[in-house]
Amino acid sequence: MFLRKIATATAFVGLMGSAAYAADCGPEGQSIRILASDFPAIHAVAGAAEANCGGAAAEFSTNHTTEARSIMNAALTPNPSEYTSVILANSTLTQLMNDGLVRPLNDLVEKYKDSIPPNLLITIDGNVMAVAFMANSQHLFSRKDILEQAGFEGIPATYEEVLEAAEKIRAAGIMEHPIAMNLQTGWNLAEVFNMIYLGHGGEFFVPGSAEPSINNEKGVAALEVMKALAEYAHPDHLTHASNETQGLWESGQAALAVMWGSRGAPILDDEGSTEEVTSNTVLSAAPTVGGGSIPSATLWWDGITIASNVSDEEAEATFAALISALTPEMVAANNDDAVWLLEGFQPGPAAAGVAETVKGGAKPYPMIPQIGLLHAALGAELADFLKGDESAEQALADVEAAYRTSAKEAGFLK
């Protein structure tokens, strides 16, 4: 206990002595309360903010939880709200904006503009609503040794090639189920549909309205691709999310996978897998599909928002503390934990897939207020199709019907 105290104190003094001392922390003696997801890159940002400005604040607390998405609206509703900031992503920003729980940051950005690169500002209708600092997207993971052994040249660039390679691997008797994808019923399954549908150039809504527009040729084509992929995936694929697919990959039971970029670093590190798997794993852009030109993926960012229902001083202190964390030093110390959108980032092998997917022009996950309802309807209704219980057209009609029902209840449709 004593030793730990000494160590903490030393670390703190060390930070005070270095760059951190120069940080501009805004108004002093404020209370800074952050709600955030629970993964290493977010810990790094919140940790750096605390090291820089924890001393100047009267209170600095961080709640890292995987349930951030489900508690944040309730936590930000009271005035003053439970947290002064939520570190969130595309889809969760709309969830808060629908209830007006995050404030426009225009004046704060103006004040601290020297520390914020303009391309990181998330602007909606002229108002800055968030400051992004890292990117994420799905992309392809391939085992080059197995592809070579099965007689497939290079790395697949399209879903058609992925299927061709999977068939070769199966035909060569190397693996019965070479493909791994996050097809767990619910959010994950819907997200796979989203990316392949976007890859086909599909639109989720009639532009400018909340009318769904997925029951069309592109939607059917996307479902057919999903079914073809599922044929080569582990029989339990409807229960597989990121942790399971990462497990399959690390144990060498899959040769082609579409997983999140944030799984790149944990897969390539020297824990949980063998040298044979890690040295042959290649990360590349998400495949294109159906003759389309953009990678079938949804781009995500994680960023900083400030709650509406807090005092202006608390808002500024929180903003200043979090912005002070976005330095090249913080990035250098945590380079492989994320695909940082910040200065000083050295893209390593773990970031290659996301970088290529962004470069290929993949679409961002739509920031539309009613997208959560459509996503939920997709997650609930598509499993029947993948199980083989109904046709693609029927599944998409069910999705639209389920969406319409909930959108009427939420006031988006009449």
Add this chain to the structure above:
Amino acid sequence: MKHRTFFWFILPTLSAMILFIALPIVSVFIQSLFVEHEQVLLVSESCGPFGCTPTTTVDTEATAKLQEEQPLGRFNGLGTYINRSHLAFAEIGEAWANSDSFGDFWAQVYNLPFYSALTFTLAYTFIVTPLVLALGLAIAVGVNNLPRALKGVAIFISLLPFLVTPLVGSLILFWMVDGDGVIGATIQRVFNDPSLSLKASTALTWTMLMVYGVWHTLPFSFITFYAGLQTVPDDTMEAAQIDGATKWQRLIHVIVPHLMPLVSFVTLMLIMDNFRVFEPIVSFKAEAHAQSLSWIIYNDLRESGNPLYASAGATSLITIILAVILMSPVLVRTWRDFTRKSH
């Protein structure tokens, strides 16, 4: 007991029940009659690190104004109860008109989320409840006939499933039936089919959930019946023995009638418990094959980000009404016994 004394005696319980059970149900009912205001949408442009896209946003000021005028939202009557996510009257009428056979009609009804969840919930209740009753009684009689030295250990072991948190218990079983788990791998070997998966088949998933349900609630009926067995009067048992009744006859004609009030009680508890089956569906990730009424409520509150309170409220009330209907035969029976005894 005088009515007056009885009133003061029951008052604390009664007020707690009104405060924590009756009023929340009334509040849920009222909420289920309203839906959200029409969202005022603005067409705008959103920009970020990946470029700009046209988008829509909710005009929160206009929405807040609407909310101030009518804090509960728009009155929708029983609209939420009969929409596609719930009783789906319109869809069922359409299915009836458009289908040429009963099988076809049923397929269309089963495709509606509420009815597929109701089917599983009822199947689960009607299969798990009798199994737990019968097996619980069997284990209780078995343990009761053990030599004294073994009884303690046997009771402890029989109670173990009850000590495990439902979520943890089902997760353990979930990993065991995985293709790489102890049970899953054994089944694959027995049937010599490496791609056989308990999680990929609807029938096997239902079986797995029900086996788990029986395993988890068995200790409750066992320990209640075991306690009841300690009160079986020795004289009656001896009299039956002298009359030449076999062990089996004594069980059926003496012990079971003696335990009947307990059987009613356990049945009531099990119906309530099983009708709200939820945790195993989440921890077995069985949503693709089995959904229950409680799972629908959870999904409405959670999955779309901004919760659908009216939907969740409507499903809750329908669940309560159905549970009361299911329990009514047992309740009526208990009431009859009560009035007969009091005369």
